[in-house]
Amino acid sequence: MTIASATDGGRLAGRTAVVTGAASGIGRAVAERFVREGASVVATDIDEAGLDRLVRQLPGAVSTVVGDVARDEDARRMVEAAVERHGRLDVLVANAGVIPLMEITEATAEDWDRVMAVDGRGMFLTCKYAIRAMTAQDRPGGSIVCLSSISGEAGQRGQAVYGPAKFVASGLTKHLAVEWADRGIRVNAVAPGTTATERVARLRDEPGGPEYLAAIERLHPMRRLGDPAEVAAAVLFLASDEASFVTGVVLPVDGGYLAQ
Structure with a gap:
Protein backbone atom coordinates (compact mmCIF):
# COMPACT_ATOMS: atom_id res chain seq x y z
CA MET A 1 0.00 0.00 0.00
CA THR A 2 1.20 3.49 -0.88
CA ILE A 3 -0.19 6.70 0.61
CA ALA A 4 0.45 10.27 -0.49
CA SER A 5 -0.58 13.43 1.33
CA ALA A 6 -3.86 15.25 0.62
CA THR A 7 -4.12 18.64 -0.97
CA ASP A 8 -5.33 21.57 1.11
CA GLY A 9 -8.77 23.04 0.55
CA GLY A 10 -11.34 21.89 -1.96
CA ARG A 11 -14.95 20.83 -1.80
CA LEU A 12 -14.09 17.55 -0.09
CA ALA A 13 -11.38 18.84 2.25
CA GLY A 14 -11.16 16.68 5.36
CA ARG A 15 -13.47 14.02 3.92
CA THR A 16 -12.74 10.34 3.43
CA ALA A 17 -14.11 8.55 0.37
CA VAL A 18 -14.15 4.97 -0.88
CA VAL A 19 -14.22 4.68 -4.68
CA THR A 20 -14.80 1.18 -6.06
CA GLY A 21 -13.60 0.19 -9.51
CA ALA A 22 -10.99 2.94 -9.28
CA ALA A 23 -8.20 1.37 -11.33
CA SER A 24 -9.53 2.69 -14.64
CA GLY A 25 -12.30 4.53 -16.44
CA ILE A 26 -14.86 6.58 -14.53
CA GLY A 27 -13.69 5.28 -11.15
CA ARG A 28 -10.16 6.45 -11.80
CA ALA A 29 -11.41 9.87 -12.94
CA VAL A 30 -13.48 10.17 -9.77
CA ALA A 31 -10.52 9.27 -7.55
CA GLU A 32 -8.35 11.83 -9.32
CA ARG A 33 -10.97 14.57 -8.98
CA PHE A 34 -11.69 13.78 -5.34
CA VAL A 35 -8.00 14.03 -4.46
CA ARG A 36 -7.77 17.42 -6.17
CA GLU A 37 -10.74 18.50 -4.05
CA GLY A 38 -8.94 17.55 -0.83
CA ALA A 39 -10.39 14.12 -0.04
CA SER A 40 -8.52 11.16 1.38
CA VAL A 41 -9.41 8.38 -1.05
CA VAL A 42 -9.47 4.64 -0.53
CA ALA A 43 -9.37 3.29 -4.08
CA THR A 44 -10.51 -0.30 -4.61
CA ASP A 45 -10.48 -2.70 -7.53
CA ILE A 46 -9.63 -6.27 -8.50
CA ASP A 47 -6.87 -4.82 -10.72
CA GLU A 48 -3.90 -4.43 -8.39
CA ALA A 49 -1.55 -3.19 -11.11
CA GLY A 50 -4.05 -0.53 -12.12
CA LEU A 51 -4.36 0.63 -8.53
CA ASP A 52 -0.59 0.83 -8.24
CA ARG A 53 -0.48 3.06 -11.33
CA LEU A 54 -3.18 5.25 -9.82
CA VAL A 55 -1.23 5.71 -6.61
CA ARG A 56 1.92 6.66 -8.50
CA GLN A 57 0.05 9.21 -10.62
CA LEU A 58 -2.13 10.94 -8.09
CA PRO A 59 -0.65 13.98 -6.39
CA GLY A 60 -3.01 13.71 -3.39
CA ALA A 61 -4.01 11.28 -0.64
CA VAL A 62 -4.83 7.78 -1.85
CA SER A 63 -4.54 4.28 -0.44
CA THR A 64 -5.71 1.04 -1.97
CA VAL A 65 -7.63 -2.15 -1.25
CA VAL A 66 -7.51 -4.99 -3.76
CA GLY A 67 -10.71 -7.00 -3.78
CA ASP A 68 -13.93 -8.03 -5.47
CA VAL A 69 -17.06 -6.05 -4.52
CA ALA A 70 -19.16 -9.15 -5.22
CA ARG A 71 -17.53 -10.93 -2.26
CA ASP A 72 -19.05 -10.00 1.09
CA GLU A 73 -15.73 -10.06 2.94
CA ASP A 74 -13.98 -7.91 0.33
CA ALA A 75 -16.75 -5.31 0.29
CA ARG A 76 -16.60 -5.09 4.07
CA ARG A 77 -12.80 -4.70 4.00
CA MET A 78 -13.05 -1.80 1.57
CA VAL A 79 -15.25 0.18 3.93
CA GLU A 80 -13.37 -0.83 7.06
CA ALA A 81 -10.13 0.37 5.48
CA ALA A 82 -11.48 3.91 5.30
CA VAL A 83 -12.50 3.89 8.95
CA GLU A 84 -9.26 2.26 10.14
CA ARG A 85 -6.97 4.54 8.12
CA HIS A 86 -8.83 7.83 8.37
CA GLY A 87 -11.24 7.53 11.31
CA ARG A 88 -14.52 7.76 9.37
CA LEU A 89 -16.26 7.36 6.03
CA ASP A 90 -17.93 10.37 4.43
CA VAL A 91 -18.45 9.30 0.82
CA LEU A 92 -18.92 6.05 -1.06
CA VAL A 93 -18.80 5.99 -4.85
CA ALA A 94 -20.19 2.59 -5.85
CA ASN A 95 -18.71 2.45 -9.32
CA ALA A 96 -17.34 -1.06 -9.87
CA GLY A 97 -18.97 -2.88 -12.74
CA VAL A 98 -18.57 -4.99 -15.85
CA ILE A 99 -20.04 -4.03 -19.23
CA PRO A 100 -20.75 -6.91 -21.61
CA LEU A 101 -22.48 -6.11 -24.89
CA MET A 102 -24.72 -8.93 -26.12
CA GLU A 103 -28.25 -9.77 -27.12
CA ILE A 104 -30.26 -12.15 -24.96
CA THR A 105 -29.97 -15.00 -27.46
CA GLU A 106 -26.18 -14.79 -27.19
CA ALA A 107 -26.04 -14.49 -23.41
CA THR A 108 -25.72 -17.43 -21.04
CA ALA A 109 -26.98 -17.78 -17.50
CA GLU A 110 -23.35 -17.46 -16.43
CA ASP A 111 -23.11 -14.09 -18.21
CA TRP A 112 -26.20 -12.91 -16.33
CA ASP A 113 -24.90 -14.14 -12.98
CA ARG A 114 -21.49 -12.50 -13.48
CA VAL A 115 -22.93 -9.08 -14.29
CA MET A 116 -25.50 -9.20 -11.51
CA ALA A 117 -22.80 -10.32 -9.07
CA VAL A 118 -20.59 -7.30 -9.72
CA ASP A 119 -23.00 -4.58 -10.85
CA GLY A 120 -25.89 -5.62 -8.59
CA ARG A 121 -24.68 -7.61 -5.58
CA GLY A 122 -21.43 -5.62 -5.41
CA MET A 123 -23.30 -2.32 -5.24
CA PHE A 124 -25.69 -3.73 -2.63
CA LEU A 125 -22.81 -4.94 -0.44
CA THR A 126 -20.70 -1.79 -0.60
CA CYS A 127 -23.74 0.39 0.13
CA LYS A 128 -24.70 -1.87 3.03
CA TYR A 129 -21.32 -1.66 4.73
CA ALA A 130 -20.94 2.04 3.99
CA ILE A 131 -24.29 2.80 5.62
CA ARG A 132 -23.34 0.75 8.66
CA ALA A 133 -20.14 2.77 9.01
CA MET A 134 -21.81 6.12 8.38
CA THR A 135 -24.47 5.54 11.03
CA ALA A 136 -22.00 4.25 13.64
CA GLN A 137 -19.49 7.11 13.59
CA ASP A 138 -19.34 10.06 15.99
CA ARG A 139 -20.87 12.41 13.43
CA PRO A 140 -23.36 10.17 11.61
CA GLY A 141 -24.16 10.80 7.99
CA GLY A 142 -22.56 10.79 4.58
CA SER A 143 -23.11 10.67 0.86
CA ILE A 144 -23.36 7.67 -1.45
CA VAL A 145 -23.15 8.02 -5.23
CA CYS A 146 -24.00 4.96 -7.30
CA LEU A 147 -23.04 4.54 -10.94
CA SER A 148 -26.08 3.73 -13.00
CA SER A 149 -26.27 4.30 -16.76
CA ILE A 150 -28.57 5.41 -19.53
CA SER A 151 -29.07 1.64 -19.79
CA GLY A 152 -30.53 1.78 -16.28
CA GLU A 153 -33.10 4.37 -17.30
CA ALA A 154 -34.08 3.33 -20.84
CA GLY A 155 -33.87 0.28 -23.09
CA GLN A 156 -31.01 -0.17 -25.55
CA ARG A 157 -30.01 -2.77 -28.11
CA GLY A 158 -27.30 -5.19 -27.05
CA GLN A 159 -27.81 -4.51 -23.35
CA ALA A 160 -29.99 -7.47 -22.29
CA VAL A 161 -27.52 -8.41 -19.54
CA TYR A 162 -25.89 -5.11 -18.59
CA GLY A 163 -28.97 -2.87 -18.74
CA PRO A 164 -31.05 -4.72 -16.13
CA ALA A 165 -28.13 -4.57 -13.70
CA LYS A 166 -28.10 -0.80 -14.08
CA PHE A 167 -31.84 -0.68 -13.41
CA VAL A 168 -30.84 -2.31 -10.11
CA ALA A 169 -28.45 0.59 -9.50
CA SER A 170 -31.15 3.19 -10.18
CA GLY A 171 -33.71 1.36 -8.04
CA LEU A 172 -31.34 0.75 -5.14
CA THR A 173 -30.46 4.45 -5.17
CA LYS A 174 -34.07 5.55 -4.78
CA HIS A 175 -34.96 3.04 -2.09
CA LEU A 176 -31.87 3.74 0.02
CA ALA A 177 -32.37 7.49 -0.35
CA VAL A 178 -35.82 7.24 1.22
CA GLU A 179 -34.75 4.72 3.84
CA TRP A 180 -31.78 6.70 5.20
CA ALA A 181 -32.59 10.36 4.56
CA ASP A 182 -33.68 11.00 8.14
CA ARG A 183 -30.35 9.68 9.41
CA GLY A 184 -28.25 12.11 7.41
CA ILE A 185 -27.25 9.85 4.53
CA ARG A 186 -27.87 11.07 0.99
CA VAL A 187 -27.98 8.49 -1.81
CA ASN A 188 -27.86 9.58 -5.44
CA ALA A 189 -26.71 8.18 -8.76
CA VAL A 190 -25.31 9.34 -12.05
CA ALA A 191 -26.45 7.82 -15.33
CA PRO A 192 -23.65 8.30 -17.84
CA GLY A 193 -24.16 8.03 -21.54
CA THR A 194 -21.56 6.10 -23.51
CA THR A 195 -18.26 7.30 -22.08
CA ALA A 196 -14.78 7.05 -23.57
CA THR A 197 -13.31 4.68 -21.01
CA GLU A 198 -10.60 2.14 -21.72
CA ARG A 218 -25.21 9.49 -33.45
CA LEU A 219 -27.77 8.57 -30.79
CA HIS A 220 -26.36 11.18 -28.40
CA PRO A 221 -27.70 14.63 -29.39
CA MET A 222 -24.28 16.17 -28.70
CA ARG A 223 -22.88 13.72 -31.30
CA ARG A 224 -19.94 12.57 -29.21
CA LEU A 225 -19.05 10.26 -26.37
CA GLY A 226 -18.67 11.53 -22.83
CA ASP A 227 -15.36 11.96 -21.08
CA PRO A 228 -14.76 10.22 -17.70
CA ALA A 229 -13.82 13.60 -16.21
CA GLU A 230 -17.28 14.94 -17.11
CA VAL A 231 -18.91 12.12 -15.18
CA ALA A 232 -16.51 12.66 -12.27
CA ALA A 233 -17.60 16.30 -12.08
CA ALA A 234 -21.22 15.23 -11.60
CA VAL A 235 -20.22 12.66 -8.98
CA LEU A 236 -18.29 15.37 -7.13
CA PHE A 237 -21.34 17.63 -7.06
CA LEU A 238 -23.57 14.90 -5.63
CA ALA A 239 -20.92 13.90 -3.07
CA SER A 240 -20.32 17.46 -1.87
CA ASP A 241 -22.25 19.82 0.38
CA GLU A 242 -23.37 21.68 -2.74
CA ALA A 243 -25.96 18.89 -3.08
CA SER A 244 -26.94 18.97 0.60
CA PHE A 245 -30.70 18.91 -0.19
CA VAL A 246 -30.41 16.42 -3.04
CA THR A 247 -31.17 12.73 -2.49
CA GLY A 248 -32.81 9.99 -4.53
CA VAL A 249 -31.76 11.59 -7.83
CA VAL A 250 -30.46 9.69 -10.86
CA LEU A 251 -28.61 12.44 -12.73
CA PRO A 252 -28.05 11.86 -16.47
CA VAL A 253 -24.59 12.80 -17.77
CA ASP A 254 -25.39 11.75 -21.29
CA GLY A 255 -25.14 14.50 -23.88
CA GLY A 256 -28.93 14.67 -24.08
CA TYR A 257 -29.56 10.95 -24.73
CA LEU A 258 -32.40 10.53 -22.24
CA ALA A 259 -34.05 13.83 -23.22
CA GLN A 260 -35.15 12.39 -26.55
Whole structure:
Protein backbone atom coordinates (compact mmCIF):
# COMPACT_ATOMS: atom_id res chain seq x y z
CA MET A 1 0.00 0.00 0.00
CA THR A 2 1.20 3.49 -0.88
CA ILE A 3 -0.19 6.70 0.61
CA ALA A 4 0.45 10.27 -0.49
CA SER A 5 -0.58 13.43 1.33
CA ALA A 6 -3.86 15.25 0.62
CA THR A 7 -4.12 18.64 -0.97
CA ASP A 8 -5.33 21.57 1.11
CA GLY A 9 -8.77 23.04 0.55
CA GLY A 10 -11.34 21.89 -1.96
CA ARG A 11 -14.95 20.83 -1.80
CA LEU A 12 -14.09 17.55 -0.09
CA ALA A 13 -11.38 18.84 2.25
CA GLY A 14 -11.16 16.68 5.36
CA ARG A 15 -13.47 14.02 3.92
CA THR A 16 -12.74 10.34 3.43
CA ALA A 17 -14.11 8.55 0.37
CA VAL A 18 -14.15 4.97 -0.88
CA VAL A 19 -14.22 4.68 -4.68
CA THR A 20 -14.80 1.18 -6.06
CA GLY A 21 -13.60 0.19 -9.51
CA ALA A 22 -10.99 2.94 -9.28
CA ALA A 23 -8.20 1.37 -11.33
CA SER A 24 -9.53 2.69 -14.64
CA GLY A 25 -12.30 4.53 -16.44
CA ILE A 26 -14.86 6.58 -14.53
CA GLY A 27 -13.69 5.28 -11.15
CA ARG A 28 -10.16 6.45 -11.80
CA ALA A 29 -11.41 9.87 -12.94
CA VAL A 30 -13.48 10.17 -9.77
CA ALA A 31 -10.52 9.27 -7.55
CA GLU A 32 -8.35 11.83 -9.32
CA ARG A 33 -10.97 14.57 -8.98
CA PHE A 34 -11.69 13.78 -5.34
CA VAL A 35 -8.00 14.03 -4.46
CA ARG A 36 -7.77 17.42 -6.17
CA GLU A 37 -10.74 18.50 -4.05
CA GLY A 38 -8.94 17.55 -0.83
CA ALA A 39 -10.39 14.12 -0.04
CA SER A 40 -8.52 11.16 1.38
CA VAL A 41 -9.41 8.38 -1.05
CA VAL A 42 -9.47 4.64 -0.53
CA ALA A 43 -9.37 3.29 -4.08
CA THR A 44 -10.51 -0.30 -4.61
CA ASP A 45 -10.48 -2.70 -7.53
CA ILE A 46 -9.63 -6.27 -8.50
CA ASP A 47 -6.87 -4.82 -10.72
CA GLU A 48 -3.90 -4.43 -8.39
CA ALA A 49 -1.55 -3.19 -11.11
CA GLY A 50 -4.05 -0.53 -12.12
CA LEU A 51 -4.36 0.63 -8.53
CA ASP A 52 -0.59 0.83 -8.24
CA ARG A 53 -0.48 3.06 -11.33
CA LEU A 54 -3.18 5.25 -9.82
CA VAL A 55 -1.23 5.71 -6.61
CA ARG A 56 1.92 6.66 -8.50
CA GLN A 57 0.05 9.21 -10.62
CA LEU A 58 -2.13 10.94 -8.09
CA PRO A 59 -0.65 13.98 -6.39
CA GLY A 60 -3.01 13.71 -3.39
CA ALA A 61 -4.01 11.28 -0.64
CA VAL A 62 -4.83 7.78 -1.85
CA SER A 63 -4.54 4.28 -0.44
CA THR A 64 -5.71 1.04 -1.97
CA VAL A 65 -7.63 -2.15 -1.25
CA VAL A 66 -7.51 -4.99 -3.76
CA GLY A 67 -10.71 -7.00 -3.78
CA ASP A 68 -13.93 -8.03 -5.47
CA VAL A 69 -17.06 -6.05 -4.52
CA ALA A 70 -19.16 -9.15 -5.22
CA ARG A 71 -17.53 -10.93 -2.26
CA ASP A 72 -19.05 -10.00 1.09
CA GLU A 73 -15.73 -10.06 2.94
CA ASP A 74 -13.98 -7.91 0.33
CA ALA A 75 -16.75 -5.31 0.29
CA ARG A 76 -16.60 -5.09 4.07
CA ARG A 77 -12.80 -4.70 4.00
CA MET A 78 -13.05 -1.80 1.57
CA VAL A 79 -15.25 0.18 3.93
CA GLU A 80 -13.37 -0.83 7.06
CA ALA A 81 -10.13 0.37 5.48
CA ALA A 82 -11.48 3.91 5.30
CA VAL A 83 -12.50 3.89 8.95
CA GLU A 84 -9.26 2.26 10.14
CA ARG A 85 -6.97 4.54 8.12
CA HIS A 86 -8.83 7.83 8.37
CA GLY A 87 -11.24 7.53 11.31
CA ARG A 88 -14.52 7.76 9.37
CA LEU A 89 -16.26 7.36 6.03
CA ASP A 90 -17.93 10.37 4.43
CA VAL A 91 -18.45 9.30 0.82
CA LEU A 92 -18.92 6.05 -1.06
CA VAL A 93 -18.80 5.99 -4.85
CA ALA A 94 -20.19 2.59 -5.85
CA ASN A 95 -18.71 2.45 -9.32
CA ALA A 96 -17.34 -1.06 -9.87
CA GLY A 97 -18.97 -2.88 -12.74
CA VAL A 98 -18.57 -4.99 -15.85
CA ILE A 99 -20.04 -4.03 -19.23
CA PRO A 100 -20.75 -6.91 -21.61
CA LEU A 101 -22.48 -6.11 -24.89
CA MET A 102 -24.72 -8.93 -26.12
CA GLU A 103 -28.25 -9.77 -27.12
CA ILE A 104 -30.26 -12.15 -24.96
CA THR A 105 -29.97 -15.00 -27.46
CA GLU A 106 -26.18 -14.79 -27.19
CA ALA A 107 -26.04 -14.49 -23.41
CA THR A 108 -25.72 -17.43 -21.04
CA ALA A 109 -26.98 -17.78 -17.50
CA GLU A 110 -23.35 -17.46 -16.43
CA ASP A 111 -23.11 -14.09 -18.21
CA TRP A 112 -26.20 -12.91 -16.33
CA ASP A 113 -24.90 -14.14 -12.98
CA ARG A 114 -21.49 -12.50 -13.48
CA VAL A 115 -22.93 -9.08 -14.29
CA MET A 116 -25.50 -9.20 -11.51
CA ALA A 117 -22.80 -10.32 -9.07
CA VAL A 118 -20.59 -7.30 -9.72
CA ASP A 119 -23.00 -4.58 -10.85
CA GLY A 120 -25.89 -5.62 -8.59
CA ARG A 121 -24.68 -7.61 -5.58
CA GLY A 122 -21.43 -5.62 -5.41
CA MET A 123 -23.30 -2.32 -5.24
CA PHE A 124 -25.69 -3.73 -2.63
CA LEU A 125 -22.81 -4.94 -0.44
CA THR A 126 -20.70 -1.79 -0.60
CA CYS A 127 -23.74 0.39 0.13
CA LYS A 128 -24.70 -1.87 3.03
CA TYR A 129 -21.32 -1.66 4.73
CA ALA A 130 -20.94 2.04 3.99
CA ILE A 131 -24.29 2.80 5.62
CA ARG A 132 -23.34 0.75 8.66
CA ALA A 133 -20.14 2.77 9.01
CA MET A 134 -21.81 6.12 8.38
CA THR A 135 -24.47 5.54 11.03
CA ALA A 136 -22.00 4.25 13.64
CA GLN A 137 -19.49 7.11 13.59
CA ASP A 138 -19.34 10.06 15.99
CA ARG A 139 -20.87 12.41 13.43
CA PRO A 140 -23.36 10.17 11.61
CA GLY A 141 -24.16 10.80 7.99
CA GLY A 142 -22.56 10.79 4.58
CA SER A 143 -23.11 10.67 0.86
CA ILE A 144 -23.36 7.67 -1.45
CA VAL A 145 -23.15 8.02 -5.23
CA CYS A 146 -24.00 4.96 -7.30
CA LEU A 147 -23.04 4.54 -10.94
CA SER A 148 -26.08 3.73 -13.00
CA SER A 149 -26.27 4.30 -16.76
CA ILE A 150 -28.57 5.41 -19.53
CA SER A 151 -29.07 1.64 -19.79
CA GLY A 152 -30.53 1.78 -16.28
CA GLU A 153 -33.10 4.37 -17.30
CA ALA A 154 -34.08 3.33 -20.84
CA GLY A 155 -33.87 0.28 -23.09
CA GLN A 156 -31.01 -0.17 -25.55
CA ARG A 157 -30.01 -2.77 -28.11
CA GLY A 158 -27.30 -5.19 -27.05
CA GLN A 159 -27.81 -4.51 -23.35
CA ALA A 160 -29.99 -7.47 -22.29
CA VAL A 161 -27.52 -8.41 -19.54
CA TYR A 162 -25.89 -5.11 -18.59
CA GLY A 163 -28.97 -2.87 -18.74
CA PRO A 164 -31.05 -4.72 -16.13
CA ALA A 165 -28.13 -4.57 -13.70
CA LYS A 166 -28.10 -0.80 -14.08
CA PHE A 167 -31.84 -0.68 -13.41
CA VAL A 168 -30.84 -2.31 -10.11
CA ALA A 169 -28.45 0.59 -9.50
CA SER A 170 -31.15 3.19 -10.18
CA GLY A 171 -33.71 1.36 -8.04
CA LEU A 172 -31.34 0.75 -5.14
CA THR A 173 -30.46 4.45 -5.17
CA LYS A 174 -34.07 5.55 -4.78
CA HIS A 175 -34.96 3.04 -2.09
CA LEU A 176 -31.87 3.74 0.02
CA ALA A 177 -32.37 7.49 -0.35
CA VAL A 178 -35.82 7.24 1.22
CA GLU A 179 -34.75 4.72 3.84
CA TRP A 180 -31.78 6.70 5.20
CA ALA A 181 -32.59 10.36 4.56
CA ASP A 182 -33.68 11.00 8.14
CA ARG A 183 -30.35 9.68 9.41
CA GLY A 184 -28.25 12.11 7.41
CA ILE A 185 -27.25 9.85 4.53
CA ARG A 186 -27.87 11.07 0.99
CA VAL A 187 -27.98 8.49 -1.81
CA ASN A 188 -27.86 9.58 -5.44
CA ALA A 189 -26.71 8.18 -8.76
CA VAL A 190 -25.31 9.34 -12.05
CA ALA A 191 -26.45 7.82 -15.33
CA PRO A 192 -23.65 8.30 -17.84
CA GLY A 193 -24.16 8.03 -21.54
CA THR A 194 -21.56 6.10 -23.51
CA THR A 195 -18.26 7.30 -22.08
CA ALA A 196 -14.78 7.05 -23.57
CA THR A 197 -13.31 4.68 -21.01
CA GLU A 198 -10.60 2.14 -21.72
CA ARG A 199 -13.28 -0.53 -22.17
CA VAL A 200 -15.11 1.53 -24.78
CA ALA A 201 -11.83 2.30 -26.57
CA ARG A 202 -11.21 -1.44 -26.96
CA LEU A 203 -14.44 -1.75 -28.93
CA ARG A 204 -12.65 -0.16 -31.88
CA ASP A 205 -10.60 -3.35 -32.19
CA GLU A 206 -13.49 -5.79 -31.74
CA PRO A 207 -15.73 -7.20 -34.50
CA GLY A 208 -18.58 -4.77 -35.07
CA GLY A 209 -17.12 -2.36 -32.54
CA PRO A 210 -16.39 0.60 -34.82
CA GLU A 211 -19.87 0.40 -36.31
CA TYR A 212 -21.41 0.20 -32.85
CA LEU A 213 -19.49 3.26 -31.66
CA ALA A 214 -20.40 5.28 -34.74
CA ALA A 215 -24.07 4.42 -34.24
CA ILE A 216 -24.05 5.19 -30.52
CA GLU A 217 -22.38 8.56 -31.09
CA ARG A 218 -25.21 9.49 -33.45
CA LEU A 219 -27.77 8.57 -30.79
CA HIS A 220 -26.36 11.18 -28.40
CA PRO A 221 -27.70 14.63 -29.39
CA MET A 222 -24.28 16.17 -28.70
CA ARG A 223 -22.88 13.72 -31.30
CA ARG A 224 -19.94 12.57 -29.21
CA LEU A 225 -19.05 10.26 -26.37
CA GLY A 226 -18.67 11.53 -22.83
CA ASP A 227 -15.36 11.96 -21.08
CA PRO A 228 -14.76 10.22 -17.70
CA ALA A 229 -13.82 13.60 -16.21
CA GLU A 230 -17.28 14.94 -17.11
CA VAL A 231 -18.91 12.12 -15.18
CA ALA A 232 -16.51 12.66 -12.27
CA ALA A 233 -17.60 16.30 -12.08
CA ALA A 234 -21.22 15.23 -11.60
CA VAL A 235 -20.22 12.66 -8.98
CA LEU A 236 -18.29 15.37 -7.13
CA PHE A 237 -21.34 17.63 -7.06
CA LEU A 238 -23.57 14.90 -5.63
CA ALA A 239 -20.92 13.90 -3.07
CA SER A 240 -20.32 17.46 -1.87
CA ASP A 241 -22.25 19.82 0.38
CA GLU A 242 -23.37 21.68 -2.74
CA ALA A 243 -25.96 18.89 -3.08
CA SER A 244 -26.94 18.97 0.60
CA PHE A 245 -30.70 18.91 -0.19
CA VAL A 246 -30.41 16.42 -3.04
CA THR A 247 -31.17 12.73 -2.49
CA GLY A 248 -32.81 9.99 -4.53
CA VAL A 249 -31.76 11.59 -7.83
CA VAL A 250 -30.46 9.69 -10.86
CA LEU A 251 -28.61 12.44 -12.73
CA PRO A 252 -28.05 11.86 -16.47
CA VAL A 253 -24.59 12.80 -17.77
CA ASP A 254 -25.39 11.75 -21.29
CA GLY A 255 -25.14 14.50 -23.88
CA GLY A 256 -28.93 14.67 -24.08
CA TYR A 257 -29.56 10.95 -24.73
CA LEU A 258 -32.40 10.53 -22.24
CA ALA A 259 -34.05 13.83 -23.22
CA GLN A 260 -35.15 12.39 -26.55
